[in-house]
Amino acid sequence: MVKGNSGRLGSISRSLLPLFCGVISCVVFVGVWEVIGANPENPIAQVLPPPSKFLPVLFESDFKIGLGSQSASIYQSVTVTLIRVISGMTVAFVGSIVCGLLISLSKWSELFILPILGLIAPIAPIAWIPLALVVFGVSNLTAVFIVFMGVFFTLTIATVAEIKRIPENLLITAENLGGGNFVRWKFVIIPAVLPGVFTLLRLNFIAAWMAVLAAEMTGLRDGLGTVVMTGRNLFNSNLILLGICIIGITGFAVDRLLMMIQRKFFWWKV
Amino acid sequence: MSSHSSALGERHHQPILVCQQVAKVFHANQQSSFTALEEINLEVARGDFVTILGRSGGGKSTLLKLLGGFITPTSGQVLFHGVPLPGITPKIGMVFQENTLYPWLTVEQNIGFGFKVRGKQKCQYALRVQDVMEHVGLAPARHLYPHQLSGGMKQRVSIARSLAIQPDVLLLDEPFSALDIQLRRRLQKFLLNIWQDTEEATMVLVTHDVEEAILLGQKLIVVGGQPGQIIESADISAPVFSDRYDRNFLDLQQHLERVVGEEPDMMENPFSWATVSGPKITSHS
Numbered sequence: 001m002v003k004g005n006s007g008r009l010g011s012i013s014r015s016l017l018p019l020f021c022g023v024i025s026c027v028v029f030v031g032v033w034e035v036i037g038a039n040p041e042n043p044i045a046q047v048l049p050p051p052s053k054f055l056p057v058l059f060e061s062d063f064k065i066g067l068g069s070q071s072a073s074i075y076q077s078v079t080v081t082l083i084r085v086i087s088g089m090t091v092a093f094v095g096s097i098v099c100g101l102l103i104s105l106s107k108w109s110e111l112f113i114l115p116i117l118g119l120i121a122p123i124a125p126i127a128w129i130p131l132a133l134v135v136f137g138v139s140n141l142t143a144v145f146i147v148f149m150g151v152f153f154t155l156t157i158a159t160v161a162e163i164k165r166i167p168e169n170l171l172i173t174a175e176n177l178g179g180g181n182f183v184r185w186k187f188v189i190i191p192a193v194l195p196g197v198f199t200l201l202r203l204n205f206i207a208a209w210m211a212v213l214a215a216e217m218t219g220l221r222d223g224l225g226t227v228v229m230t231g232r233n234l235f236n237s238n239l240i241l242l243g244i245c246i247i248g249i250t251g252f253a254v255d256r257l258l259m260m261i262q263r264k265f266f267w268w269k270v
Numbered sequence: 271m272s273s274h275s276s277a278l279g280e281r282h283h284q285p286i287l288v289c290q291q292v293a294k295v296f297h298a299n300q301q302s303s304f305t306a307l308e309e310i311n312l313e314v315a316r317g318d319f320v321t322i323l324g325r326s327g328g329g330k331s332t333l334l335k336l337l338g339g340f341i342t343p344t345s346g347q348v349l350f351h352g353v354p355l356p357g358i359t360p361k362i363g364m365v366f367q368e369n370t371l372y373p374w375l376t377v378e379q380n381i382g383f384g385f386k387v388r389g390k391q392k393c394q395y396a397l398r399v400q401d402v403m404e405h406v407g408l409a410p411a412r413h414l415y416p417h418q419l420s421g422g423m424k425q426r427v428s429i430a431r432s433l434a435i436q437p438d439v440l441l442l443d444e445p446f447s448a449l450d451i452q453l454r455r456r457l458q459k460f461l462l463n464i465w466q467d468t469e470e471a472t473m474v475l476v477t478h479d480v481e482e483a484i485l486l487g488q489k490l491i492v493v494g495g496q497p498g499q500i501i502e503s504a505d506i507s508a509p510v511f512s513d514r515y516d517r518n519f520l521d522l523q524q525h526l527e528r529v530v531g532e533e534p535d536m537m538e539n540p541f542s543w544a545t546v547s548g549p550k551i552t553s554h555s
């Protein structure tokens with residue numbers, strides 16, 4: 001009995017342990033920051049005002065950031081950025097799976113197309129910003145395009161590799177059970193590659209996230225990146241820190257969301 | 271030969287699968303080729319349970335793949351219902367040695383996969399799937415995914431998935447070799463029950479386990495030699511060959527173990543074995 005109880009307690013505390021430690025370390029981190037920043041003479045406090053200084057900015061400004069007609073609510077900024085990242089990643093995810101399937105149809109298309117993708121994939125998404133601004137102007141399309149360019153090529157290469165990795169017998173079995181070519185695509189190849197490609201999408205989220213923020217800082221007029229830039233233009237370090245904080249928390253939340261999606265929808269290993 | 275028909279009782283005797291002078295040569299590259307099988311003549315009749323025995327690398331899987339249309343013979347032909355086998359067909363089911371269940375589908379969905387890929391609506395096949403699941407004792411596990419199953423359950427699902435679409439012949443390539451001895455015995459009995467329950471069921475099973483080959487088969491062939499040929503065949507439909515403690519069973523087992531066990535020697539002196547064909551064993555009770 002005793003042994004069983006301690007075992008159960010052990011497993012509960014083990015599952016809560018990361019959360020517990022995470023909360024503690026965040027609290028300590030913010031606490032130290034507050035102590036250091038409490039003294040306004042301290043130079044650190046000027047550049048890095050603690051949360052007690054920059055969070056009130058939110059309420060004072062009625063959750064609005066920016067001047068006059070250009071001001072946008074925080075809520076709006078977060079949504080705009082999220083929509084850009086998520087639509088860019090969704091288009092890239094679907095597009096790369098479709099393209100990967102098409103490329104793997106023939107040995108020749110693999111031989112001819114993959115090298116090009118391999119060349120384009122390492123280009124930092126940020127590098128596409130000027131081009132995108134020229135082509136699409138200051139619009140949502142620019143941001144979506146940049147996110148797309150940041151992940152599409154890597155994911156397409158990954159899809160082709162994942163298709164190669166599918167055990168031959170899974171395909172032969174489908175044929176043996178009466179499935180034709182198209183059916184094998186739909187019922188075997190696509191489900192078999194989804195988890196691997198989604199994992200890579202998750203790993204590439206940071207790149208996409210950086211890309212969209214950089215685009216917002218350099219060209220676009222709204223979104224989270226703009227909040228930080230507004231802070232810079234107004235010499236308002238409270239605003240800069242607020243922007244940084246929201247960027248961090250939102251990015252973290254999206255990463256968790258992607259992990260949850262993976263666990264719920266793309267959990268299997270082939 | 272006369273004991274043959276009486277022992278098989280009411281089972282039918284139309285040949286379903288026939289190998290005529292089948293040979294299979296693998297080409298590694300332009301220069302070198304490897305003859306895996308040669309001069310294979312074999313007849314699988316409706317209702318048969320044929321077991322194929324042989325040492326590792328002897329060409330058993332190759333023979334099974336030829337029978338299923340998974341590979342084409344280099345010469346000779348494989349006839350299915352009297353016409354040359356065109357290729358992979360749902361009428362000849364195959365259970366592979368390794369796990370080929372779809373990890374993203376539940377037990378129930380895996381078993382129904384053969385209907386789904388042919389565009390059937392769920393309502394059309396749900397009953398059949400339910401039936402098969404109950405028959406193989408997997409109904410309680412219907413909502414589990416393959417990674418939640420034991421090795422024996424996985425093999426049962428694979429067999430059920432092939433049986434669900436009612437193939438004319440079921441081919442099994444060492445389906446139990448990854449399982450421990452107790453489980454293997456249970457699944458042997460399970461497979462035998464399925465075969466006995468279904469009048470028309472025809473099975474061809476590859477194994478390297480002599481006991482399994484005798485216990486399950488009604489006909490037994492040994493593939494051996496270099497290139498691989500049928501070096502021995504026996505009719506083992508008599509009841510004595512389903513009792514692993516019977517003297518006849520043990521004698522045959524000993525004999526076959528010697529035949530299979532001596533195999534590697536022939537690699538050293540291939541010519542002396544070129545014409546060898548093992549003693550014909552005919553059963554009589």
Ligand SMILES: Nc1ncnc2c1ncn2[C@@H]1O[C@H](COP(=O)(O)OP(=O)(O)OP(=O)(O)O)[C@@H](O)[C@H]1O
Nearest residue numbers: 296304306324325326327328329330331332333478
């Ligand atoms: N695709 C292939 N290409 C070239 N050689 C092959 C191929 N498939 C099989 N072989 C060769 O044919 C021979 C017979 O192989 P096979 O898989 O039929 O043996 P097996 O009797 O099933 O052995 P095991 O009991 O180990 O499964 C082996 O020597 C193997 O190397």
Ligand SMILES: [Mg+2]
Nearest residue numbers: 330331332443
């Ligand atoms: Mg084999």
